[in-house]
Amino acid sequence: xxxxxxxxxxxxxxxxxxxxxxxxxxxxxxxxxxxxxxxxxxxxxxxxxxxxxxxxxxxxxxxxxxxxxxxxxxxxxxxxxxxxxxxxxxxxxxxxxxxxxxxxxxxxxxxxxxxxxxxxxxxxxxxxxxxxxxxxxxxxxxxxxxxxxxxxxxxxxxxxxxxxxxxxxxxxxxxxxxxxxxx
Amino acid sequence: xxxxxxxxxxxxxxxxxxxxxxxxxxxxxxxxxxxxxxxxxxxxxxxxxxxxxxxxxxxxxxxxxxxxxxxxxxxxxxxxxxxxxxxxxxxxxxxxxxxxxxxxxxxxxxxxxxxxxxxxxxxxxxxxxxxxxxxxxxxxxxxxxxxxxxxxxxxxxxxxxxxxxxxxxxxxxxxxxxxxxxxxxxxxxxxxxxxxxxxxxxxxxxxxxxxxxxxxxxxxxxxxxxxxxxxxxxxxxxxxxxxxxxxxxxxxxxxxxxxxxxxxxxxxxxxxxxxxxxxxxxxxxxxxxxxxxxxxxxxxxxxxxxxxxxxxxxxxxxx
Amino acid sequence: xxxxxxxxxxxxxxxxxxxxxxxxxxxxxxxxxxxxxxxxxxxxxxxxxxxxxxxxxxxxxxxxxxxxxxxxxxxxxxxxxxxxxxxxxxxxxxxxxxxxxxxxxxxxxxxxxxxxxxxxxxxxxxxxxxxxxxxxxxxxxxxxxxxxxxxxxxxxxxxxxxxxxxxxxxxxxxxxxxxxxxxxxxxxxxxxxxxxxxxxxxxxxxxxxxxxxxxxxxxxxxxxxxxxxxxxxxxxxxxxxxxxxxxxxxxxxxxxxxxxxxxxxxxxxxxxxxxxxxxxxxxxxxxxxxxxxxxxxxxxxxxxxxxxxxxxxxxxxxxxxxxxxxxxxxxxxxxxxxxxxxxxxxxxxxxxxxxxxxxxxxxxxxxxxxxxxxxxxxxxxxxxxxxxxxxxxxxxxxxxxxxxxxxxxxxxxxxxxxxxxxxxxxxxxxxxxxxxx
Numbered sequence: 001x002x003x004x005x006x007x008x009x010x011x012x013x014x015x016x017x018x019x020x021x022x023x024x025x026x027x028x029x030x031x032x033x034x035x036x037x038x039x040x041x042x043x044x045x046x047x048x049x050x051x052x053x054x055x056x057x058x059x060x061x062x063x064x065x066x067x068x069x070x071x072x073x074x075x076x077x078x079x080x081x082x083x084x085x086x087x088x089x090x091x092x093x094x095x096x097x098x099x100x101x102x103x104x105x106x107x108x109x110x111x112x113x114x115x116x117x118x119x120x121x122x123x124x125x126x127x128x129x130x131x132x133x134x135x136x137x138x139x140x141x142x143x144x145x146x147x148x149x150x151x152x153x154x155x156x157x158x159x160x161x162x163x164x165x166x167x168x169x170x171x172x173x174x175x176x177x178x179x180x181x182x183x
Numbered sequence: 184x185x186x187x188x189x190x191x192x193x194x195x196x197x198x199x200x201x202x203x204x205x206x207x208x209x210x211x212x213x214x215x216x217x218x219x220x221x222x223x224x225x226x227x228x229x230x231x232x233x234x235x236x237x238x239x240x241x242x243x244x245x246x247x248x249x250x251x252x253x254x255x256x257x258x259x260x261x262x263x264x265x266x267x268x269x270x271x272x273x274x275x276x277x278x279x280x281x282x283x284x285x286x287x288x289x290x291x292x293x294x295x296x297x298x299x300x301x302x303x304x305x306x307x308x309x310x311x312x313x314x315x316x317x318x319x320x321x322x323x324x325x326x327x328x329x330x331x332x333x334x335x336x337x338x339x340x341x342x343x344x345x346x347x348x349x350x351x352x353x354x355x356x357x358x359x360x361x362x363x364x365x366x367x368x369x370x371x372x373x374x375x376x377x378x379x380x381x382x383x384x385x386x387x388x389x390x391x392x393x394x395x396x397x398x399x400x401x402x403x404x405x406x407x408x409x410x411x412x413x414x415x416x417x418x419x420x421x422x423x424x425x426x427x428x429x430x431x432x433x434x435x436x437x438x439x440x441x442x443x444x445x446x447x448x449x450x451x452x453x454x455x456x457x458x459x460x461x462x463x464x465x466x467x468x469x470x471x472x473x474x475x476x477x478x479x480x481x482x483x484x485x486x487x488x489x490x491x492x493x494x495x496x497x498x499x500x501x502x
Numbered sequence: 503x504x505x506x507x508x509x510x511x512x513x514x515x516x517x518x519x520x521x522x523x524x525x526x527x528x529x530x531x532x533x534x535x536x537x538x539x540x541x542x543x544x545x546x547x548x549x550x551x552x553x554x555x556x557x558x559x560x561x562x563x564x565x566x567x568x569x570x571x572x573x574x575x576x577x578x579x580x581x582x583x584x585x586x587x588x589x590x591x592x593x594x595x596x597x598x599x600x601x602x603x604x605x606x607x608x609x610x611x612x613x614x615x616x617x618x619x620x621x622x623x624x625x626x627x628x629x630x631x632x633x634x635x636x637x638x639x640x641x642x643x644x645x646x647x648x649x650x651x652x653x654x655x656x657x658x659x660x661x662x663x664x665x666x667x668x669x670x671x672x673x674x675x676x677x678x679x680x681x682x683x684x685x686x687x688x689x690x691x692x693x694x695x696x697x698x699x700x701x702x703x704x705x706x707x708x709x710x711x712x713x714x715x716x717x718x719x720x721x722x723x724x725x726x727x728x729x730x731x732x733x734x735x736x737x738x739x740x741x742x743x744x745x746x747x748x749x750x751x752x753x754x755x756x757x758x759x760x761x762x763x764x765x766x767x768x769x770x771x772x773x774x775x776x777x778x779x780x781x782x783x784x785x786x787x788x789x790x791x792x793x794x795x796x797x798x799x800x801x802x803x804x805x806x807x808x809x810x811x812x813x814x815x816x817x818x819x820x821x822x823x824x825x826x827x828x829x830x831x832x833x834x835x836x837x838x839x840x841x842x843x844x845x846x847x848x849x850x851x852x853x854x855x856x857x858x859x860x861x862x863x864x865x866x867x868x869x870x871x872x873x874x875x876x877x878x879x880x881x882x883x884x885x886x887x888x889x890x891x892x893x894x895x896x897x898x899x900x901x902x903x904x905x906x907x908x909x910x911x912x913x914x915x916x917x918x919x920x921x922x923x924x925x926x927x928x929x930x931x932x933x934x935x936x937x938x939x
Contacts (some may be wrong), residue, residue, distance in 0.1 A: 124221060127217075
């Protein structure tokens, strides 16, 4: 199958930077403060890496903010609805920043938004950790084909795809390069 | 993963490490305020106990409930063909009810195997102790406890390579010892059995463990990282396996003196319930070296991990 | 009178190929190219082996008392299918065969069934309880003419009682068949004690529990100058003790079961109770020792220990299951495997272990006779080249057969019992031999 790069390394950096600033703006509008009461929860594996990148951009814009104060990760394996039909998935750690999530604005971060089932599971998982003031969703790529009424608040790029295509997000923390590839 | 967990020997090194790693995730759940996952929602798990064991039953029950399974406790004590309900009838009843998994504790060795290989029941079978044969979830929680003490936060992905484990007591009748020697050797640990000759099998050549009669000598020469004391069952005490309980405690019991002979990092384990003053003295049981309560806590995480592993994933391989 | 039967071109144990003419209950002619007289059933036995009808010294027919497992009728039908013309029915029925009345009843049921001679074995002690000697003399003098006595299923453990029984049966030429098992050494025993039992956590049945009793009993037999027969010998050590005793001139005979000749304790790893038997399946080393001993004559006979059990006694956890397995319909195949297919022995030896010797030990004058003019017409015809996969369906009422699915050599084609064909072309006769056959 032929592979086609749809986002280059620079494209990804620009998208991350834009999402970070949009999050700050939206949070200012909501809470009168850029990074106050803000929590970024990455969904493993690449959502966690993207959340880290977003947090770094925010920290640059707001010098009194440290990335680790904002950052967490949310493993949703145990909340999936396809348990019996898929191979056992390894469970990874969930980390909530020390400020907790109660009354915070939580931004879930994932690489690709597709059916919406992962985000549905993430919302369920979030329930068990506390009661945020609001939950937002940031994704690098929205490829359509939603199966649930879920929509992203911050999108790096909308990519119309066919159902058979595979979107492969590569980040240099885990892969050889930064790129989004369609196969 | 396979469909059933009957023997600790069924697990490959990779599978065993995977269960331990999943249990790490589960232990985080057990530390948070809402200790519940929706994972097994709509699944029915039956705890089928032909033998009293409140501790094991409660541990499984908590694990099942934290995974949101529907839990049915079926106590069929004293049951056998001669005394009313047979294993077969019980199993077929559970099948008719629609059990997705059966956790079985039985006084007969091999009862879990018989249940799994009969066509009486389709669900997953988890061996929660069969006679004097095996108790695989106990071995897993023991391995988990050792790994956590040795590797701490670096535990995930690790095995127990090079760890020296001494298991002391009634090896002959111990399902804990049998499961542990299988699992620990799979994970790369070196297992030593210490017991009076009457409480070792007449032919232990199939065991993946070195045999010792003398506890002090073993402690001195092997310098184990882990000492696991086995419970001495009351019914052994008057069957000429050893002269008196006092003599047993003196020669094979763990006490403050032997605790002092251990290296600083070594831990002392016990599957519980303890006979204080017999196989283990109070000083040892209450020392920071003792992992008895951690084992209980870890038992829940391990059983959650086992239930998750067996009830998720592709079935085609083992159906 | 039954009609005559002519077996054409049958090979005898000696290798000689001949015709055999049966008239009434006797063999009347053995010669090449016999012309069939009128009213003669001719059986083409080309390529088949004709042997004296087999005699089982160790059968559990279960009747009276356990008819859900087997009856004298179904048990002797299974015997006929296995090539047997005589069986010895063990005494552990309900009521126990410990009085003249019970043994006569069992003998009568055998005659009524008509598929094989049924010789009841009398209990050595009342109720098999090992406490008080049963009325051995009354059973010997009854119409059943009991000569073999055994508490099989239990050991005559009390050395004084064993000594007295060995002495007492000398009065009427009897023999004590001992089930050698020290009861204290085998409390709660589930399988052979060894490597496998240690791993499976099943209580062991140590070899020494058998060997110590055999050693004691051969010495007792020597001391009182009597005969002792060792049932289902199962260990290498037992073989060595019997060999020693025979060399010393002690009158001991020994029996091995078919299952101890080919199955070992590794099978127990399945926890499938079909492999639960007493004495237990031993190690491969024991199996090899038993085979050698059967070939060299240390072990005298094969006794099936055919032990039927209902499904519920086997379809359960190992500890709850009953001891015992079927054997009558597969014994000849296993004998052929061990003696003939191995290339280590011959058909003459097979005839000894399955027919001549068991009859001789039990004193059955009318069984185990050679294929010769004047002999009672008990003849088994085997197709030695057949290769069969054992199936669960059988003439027995029970299905606790450990060989199901196994490939075994040889098949019983015809069984002629006192001139009456109980098995013809591998099919069981629809009725047994009657008074007029």
